[in-house]
Amino acid sequence: MGKYILKRLLLMIPTLLGVAVIIFFLMRVVPGDIVELRFAGESSFASKENLDKERVRLGLDQPLWRQFLAWITGIVRLDFGKSMWTGAPILEEIRLRFALSLQLAIMATLIAVLLAIPLGVIAALKQDTWVDYVVRIVSIAGLATPSFWLGIVFILGLLIVFKWLPPMVYTPLWVDPWQNLLQLIWPALAVGYRYSAVATRMTRSAMLEVLREDYIRTARAKGLWEKLILSRHALKNAMLPVLTVIALEFAFLMGGLVVTEQVFNLNGLGLLFVEAVAHRDYTLTQALVMLVAFVFIFVNFLVDLAYAWIDPRIRFR
Amino acid sequence: MATNRARRRGSETVRGLVVGVAGLMLAVLGGTGAGAQERPRYGGELVFVVPTEPASYDGHREGTFALVHPVAPIYNTLLRFDPTDRTGTRVVGDLAESWTIARDGRTYTFRLRRGVKFHDGSDLTSKDVKASYDKIIFPPSGVISFRKGQYTAVEAVEAPDAATVVFRLKWPSASLITALASPFNWIYRADILAKDVHWYETHVMGTGPFIFVEHVKGAYWAARKNPNYWDKGKPYLDGYRALVVKDANAQVAAVRAERAHIQFRGFTPSERDSLVQALGAKIAVQESPWDCVLLVGMNHEKKPWDDKRARRALTLALDRHQGSQALSRIAIVKSVGGVQVPGTPFAAPPEELEKLAGYSHDVAKSRAEARRLLTEAGVPEGFSFSLKNRNVPMPYEPIAVWLVDQWRQVGLQARHEFIESTKWEADLRNGEYEVAVDTQCSYAVDPDLDLYKFQSMGISHNNYGRYTDTVLDELYQKQSRALDPDERKKYVREFERRLLDEEAHYAYTLQWHRIIPHSAKVRGWTITPSHFVNNQLDTVWLAE
Numbered sequence: 001m002g003k004y005i006l007k008r009l010l011l012m013i014p015t016l017l018g019v020a021v022i023i024f025f026l027m028r029v030v031p032g033d034i035v036e037l038r039f040a041g042e043s044s045f046a047s048k049e050n051l052d053k054e055r056v057r058l059g060l061d062q063p064l065w066r067q068f069l070a071w072i073t074g075i076v077r078l079d080f081g082k083s084m085w086t087g088a089p090i091l092e093e094i095r096l097r098f099a100l101s102l103q104l105a106i107m108a109t110l111i112a113v114l115l116a117i118p119l120g121v122i123a124a125l126k127q128d129t130w131v132d133y134v135v136r137i138v139s140i141a142g143l144a145t146p147s148f149w150l151g152i153v154f155i156l157g158l159l160i161v162f163k164w165l166p167p168m169v170y171t172p173l174w175v176d177p178w179q180n181l182l183q184l185i186w187p188a189l190a191v192g193y194r195y196s197a198v199a200t201r202m203t204r205s206a207m208l209e210v211l212r213e214d215y216i217r218t219a220r221a222k223g224l225w226e227k228l229i230l231s232r233h234a235l236k237n238a239m240l241p242v243l244t245v246i247a248l249e250f251a252f253l254m255g256g257l258v259v260t261e262q263v264f265n266l267n268g269l270g271l272l273f274v275e276a277v278a279h280r281d282y283t284l285t286q287a288l289v290m291l292v293a294f295v296f297i298f299v300n301f302l303v304d305l306a307y308a309w310i311d312p313r314i315r316f317r
Numbered sequence: 318m319a320t321n322r323a324r325r326r327g328s329e330t331v332r333g334l335v336v337g338v339a340g341l342m343l344a345v346l347g348g349t350g351a352g353a354q355e356r357p358r359y360g361g362e363l364v365f366v367v368p369t370e371p372a373s374y375d376g377h378r379e380g381t382f383a384l385v386h387p388v389a390p391i392y393n394t395l396l397r398f399d400p401t402d403r404t405g406t407r408v409v410g411d412l413a414e415s416w417t418i419a420r421d422g423r424t425y426t427f428r429l430r431r432g433v434k435f436h437d438g439s440d441l442t443s444k445d446v447k448a449s450y451d452k453i454i455f456p457p458s459g460v461i462s463f464r465k466g467q468y469t470a471v472e473a474v475e476a477p478d479a480a481t482v483v484f485r486l487k488w489p490s491a492s493l494i495t496a497l498a499s500p501f502n503w504i505y506r507a508d509i510l511a512k513d514v515h516w517y518e519t520h521v522m523g524t525g526p527f528i529f530v531e532h533v534k535g536a537y538w539a540a541r542k543n544p545n546y547w548d549k550g551k552p553y554l555d556g557y558r559a560l561v562v563k564d565a566n567a568q569v570a571a572v573r574a575e576r577a578h579i580q581f582r583g584f585t586p587s588e589r590d591s592l593v594q595a596l597g598a599k600i601a602v603q604e605s606p607w608d609c610v611l612l613v614g615m616n617h618e619k620k621p622w623d624d625k626r627a628r629r630a631l632t633l634a635l636d637r638h639q640g641s642q643a644l645s646r647i648a649i650v651k652s653v654g655g656v657q658v659p660g661t662p663f664a665a666p667p668e669e670l671e672k673l674a675g676y677s678h679d680v681a682k683s684r685a686e687a688r689r690l691l692t693e694a695g696v697p698e699g700f701s702f703s704l705k706n707r708n709v710p711m712p713y714e715p716i717a718v719w720l721v722d723q724w725r726q727v728g729l730q731a732r733h734e735f736i737e738s739t740k741w742e743a744d745l746r747n748g749e750y751e752v753a754v755d756t757q758c759s760y761a762v763d764p765d766l767d768l769y770k771f772q773s774m775g776i777s778h779n780n781y782g783r784y785t786d787t788v789l790d791e792l793y794q795k796q797s798r799a800l801d802p803d804e805r806k807k808y809v810r811e812f813e814r815r816l817l818d819e820e821a822h823y824a825y826t827l828q829w830h831r832i833i834p835h836s837a838k839v840r841g842w843t844i845t846p847s848h849f850v851n852n853q854l855d856t857v858w859l860a861e
Contacts, residue, residue, distance in 0.1 A: 032739025036746070038372060039380070039463070048778065050461050057459070085372050087518065088534070096534055155570060165574035168560050168567075169536050262564040265571075267535035271563065280739065 001308065008304060012297050019293040020075065020286070024068050027282045034084050034280040035060065058084050071286065080290075085281040093272065093284060094291065100170050101268040104184055104191070105253035111192030112199050113246065119196075120203025120242075121235065124211065135200065142197025148259035150190040155263065158186075168265050187264045191257060195249050202245045206238035213237075240310060244303055251299040255292040357841060361859035363557040366568045366580040370534065370561055373518040376501040377453050378461045382848050385500050386581050387538035387559035390552075390854040391436075392503035392523035395427060395446060395482070396494060398761065398850045403605060404661045405845030406762050408498045412441065412524070413482075422489030422800050427482045433547045435506055436528045443476035448507035450474045450484075452514065460514055466778075467496045467765065489798050491805050492765035500760060500849045526552035526855040536561055546855075553841070553858035572834065575599075578859070579835035582848045583607070585649055585711055592834045601837045603844035606652045606659055607829035608762050611716050614755035614823060617784040618748055625820055626694040631752070632675035632817065632824035633687035634727040639680070640719055641827055648712040651830035656771075656813045658828060658846045661762045662802065663809045673818045687727040701730040705753040707741040716826050717754055745781040755781055755823070760849035764809045765797050771816050771823065782822050789815055789822075 035054045055061050059070070074081050080090040123135035158164050166186050171179040210216065211234055219229045258270040269288065276284040371384035376392070397411040410416070413427040433441040454471050456462040470490040475483040486493065503523055509516050521529040526548070527540040541556040560577055562568045569588045571577040573595050584592070592600050613631060615622040622628055637653045645651040653676065657664035670676045677683050691700075706717045714735065721731045731752065736744070744750050759766040770777050772793050773785040789812060796808035816822050833844050841856040 032737075032743050036742055037739055039461075050463070050465075053459065053461055086534070087373060093534065096536075152566075155567075159570055159574055163574065165570055165576055168562065168571060168576055169533075263567065265560075265562050265564065265567045267533075267561070272535065278739075 004308060005305065008301050012294075012301070015297055016290065016293060020072060020290060021068075023286050023289040024071065024282075025064075027280070027285055028064060030280065032280055033060070034058070034282065037280055038085065071283070075290065080287040081283045083276075083281055083284045085276070085279045085284065090284055090287045094269070094287065097267055097269045097272050099172060100184075100266060101254055101257070101270070103173060103180075104188055104257065104266070104268065105250055107184060107188035108192040108195055108253055109246065109250050111188055112195035112249070115192070115196035116199030116203055116246075117242070120200045121207055121230070123200070123204040124207035125230075127208065132204075135204070139197040139200040139204075142193050143201070145194060146259075147187075147191045147194045147257070148263050150193060151187060151260050151263040154186045154190060166264065170267055183264075183266075187257075187260050187266060191253065191260055195253075198249060199242060199245055202242050203238065206241050207234060210234045210238045236310060240307060243306055247299045247303045248296075251292075251296045254295045255288065355840065355860070357553045357856075357858040358860060359553050359858070360555050363554050363579075363839070363854065363857060363859060364577045365557065365559055366562045366571055366577045367538075367559045368561075368563055368565075368568060368580070368582060374521050374532075375515075375518040376503045377449075377456075378463050378518065379501065380463045382582060385849050386852050387532075387540075388521060388529075389500055389503075389852040390525050390527040390540060390557065391521050391529050392525045393433070393853075394498060394500065394502050394504065395450075396498040397500075397853065398498050398845065400841075400851050400853070400856045401843055403843055403845060404658075404762065405608075405847050405850045406495075406661055408494050411498075412446065412504060423486040425484040425486070425493060427484075429480045429482065430547055431480065433524050434545055435524050436522050436543065437506075439506065439508075441504065441524050442479040442507075443482045444479075444507040445504055446482045447474050447476040448510045449502070449504045450482075452505070452510060453502060457514060464496075464499065464501065466769075467492075467499075489800055490765075491797055491799055492763050495761055495763040495765070498761065500852065526853060527554075527557065530556070548855060552855045554854065557854060572600075572836070575836065578839050579833065579842075581833065581852060583649060583831045584834055586646055586832065589832045589834045599837050600834050601839070602832065602834045604833070605831045605844045605846050606654065607649070607831040607848070608658050608760075608767070608846040609756065609758035609829040610654070611650075611712065611826045611829075612755040612757055612823045613720065613826065614745065614750075614753045614781045615821075616748055616750055616752070617782055617822070619751050621694055621696050621700075622751065624694045626690040627696055628821035628824075629674050629818075630687040630690045630694070630696070630727060631724065631729075632821050633683045633690070634729070635675045635720070635723045635824065635826070636680040636683075637676060637827060638678055640723070644712075644715055644719060644827060645830060648715040649830050649832065650712050650716065650827040652828040654828040655817065655825065656767055657764065657809065658762045661846065663762075663764050663806055665810060665813060669810065673814065674821060675817075675824065684727050691727065691729070696729075698728040699730055700728070701732060702751045703734050704731040705734050705736060705741060705744055705750040707738050707754065707756075708735050709738060712829065713754055720754075720826070746779075748781070748783050753781070760847055762846055764805065764812075768793055768796070768809070768812055771812075784820075784822055786815070786820060786822065789820075 035051050035058070038054065039050060059067060071081070082089055083093055119135050123132045126132050155165065167179055167183045170183060173180045216229060216234055219233055255269045255273055257268060258274050261268045261270045273288050276288060367383055367386050369383040371379050371381050373379060374384070374388060376384060376388070393412045395411060395413050396408050398405050399407040399409045412429055412433060414430045416425060416427045418425050429443055429446065435441060451474055452460065453462050454465060454468040454474065456465060470486045470488055470493065471484055472487045473485045475485065477483060484493065505517050526543050526546045528543050530539040530541055532538045538559040539556065542552055542554060546552065560571065562571055568580050569584065569592065572580065573592055589602055593602065615628050615631065617623050641651055641653050652659045653670065655665040655670055655673065671678070675683060704717060704720065707713050717733050721733055724731050745753055745755060757767065757770055770779050772780060772790050773787065774780045774783050776790060792808050792812040792815065796805050796812060799805035799808055817825060831844060831846065831848065838860045839857065840860050841858050843851060845851050
């Protein structure tokens, strides 16, 4: 198992390096540059002299290879540098938003798991009955409903019916749990519902497949208690693809909730990402891409470990 | 039953509309007039929304309202725009108690207020004013000054004694007083600048009515009352909080749910109407022409726009008066104006505007003239060209749609290209366009600021028409140095006539229209044509 983990960890390095090369050069290909954007605002009096000064200050006058080398050696030392737009350390910019995004992702995942697994299992067990149909309708509706739209419905509903809006400023969980919950429960529900729809359908189909396996039939033939068959033999094996779906969705939530964050005015990583791209903030965009790539790779790594734990055949392959 | 319900719903709608319209009329007509007669109430925290955030905290290097709105109350400027003046043009002293101008117009002497302290307890002296203005006008190497170009007339800033500041000019300047009231020209501490000229890019510390508490990036700004403020009795508020809310719908929702009192930049007509309908008497609305306008930029280096007959045809085709009526219902545009905001000191009166190409009420005649000019210039019927536009919906999109329709009526086919802001900016700067929607926005209504853009390429940094017009440059200089307002007005009119009519270098569309619906509790704040001005909050108070 130790060798397997080491191999997986080493495989992360070339993947991250590939992402670094692609994002660095992709950002330079996109038209427009940060200096023009920075000084071309309203009431602009930006002179060429000012623009040139700023390019020198940001190191944009240097050849591309030198800029890349400086950036990549910084990453190796875990120094992501400073945001070109605000001048603040990038780790600080990310730290400010990370807690909110992580908490929202965890809450949405919890909601999704709590809904999806029981519903998926019940739907599989009651296949083609009214229960199955209801679960399928609810989950298809969830797939067809964008989270941000559901978020807008929540906001309008709360505003029109209760003349109330969730708090607009993030309060950390450890400072005031109630305020924190009041703010984050709505986006978590909006996101969690769509997320649960994906997982419900996956759970249902995986369960249906497993329930038709020979070893389940054997277990039943041996006279094992049905609940034991389901929990120990069927569900454990059906969880493999479900785990993958849940993990990938979780990784996506860490930086992909752009519109939902906008609708609920959440100061998360998704909005930071969009702003960084819009500002052509090369250093910040690159750091965020690396972070999201790392989260995806790390979550995949954990899923692979879980696979190996659940199914011992994998680690010996 | 159904009929009763329908009747009830109908009467509710009518009642809602009556309340809404009445509230709107009261608010628009009354503005803060009622508030001005009431006795200000102390206490409370003003909560307002800011749609975006600045890159740094240094007003001298930034040009965005996103910095002025949350940070201006921390600072003072030498002069300021009178917070009760709706035109946003009357200048009064802020740190300057009084001033004199030498007869030759080249020496300005300012007497500073006594007893002004920075928030760290140190006294403000003329050295601080000099150091701040030296940084703005003569920035040291490596320091960016966003508005340095506005002070080319200034030769030196002197501090002969602790309470006197003198500006010596190379030539007389009609706009120096306005430029010294710039809402960005915050007075910093000289000692701090001497130690680290970049300190204010990351720190906030001034002499203003409020003391900076914190800025949580992407979330909010907070400040508390300055108990030792030099203007005794002010400010009225205990503090303020500026919430960063980027989404326009979320901004409206914040005001509607009374989580925020106001957003100082502006809302659209439909957002105003929805707030008035939902909140009735709890909302007040202030409106003003806005010192921003969308222009039609024509690239003089591309045919047929090198021919002034073709350019004139584009402006003659526009029915601005009808456009004003239709577009003001759906977009943040309204007044028909020339190079100055209507109703301000140097603006053209309607009867003079009427004489400019494309401003006449006789649209049929203007369009016939446009067709004649196009034929003369050899532009065929159905001539097609691209109209590059920025992908910002409001008001760029409705204005462009209107332009395309107007030009179709003189036989021109404009292809609307709605492109990303950065690409649009780069294309305009590099001359990679035929016709484009361009923009002009100033922090204050003043001919020097509003006309700067239209000088020849090379003098102006954002003349995207790519023309050279020495007559226009000369007129700019003349108006800029004319100390007599009537004389200056004359030169501004000549400039306007040449820019918009004789040479038709650019075409103005409609003046933006600023709409601020805010909680009726907010008193002591007056709208101006600039969303950069009047944000010190020292006169603002909250009614019970």
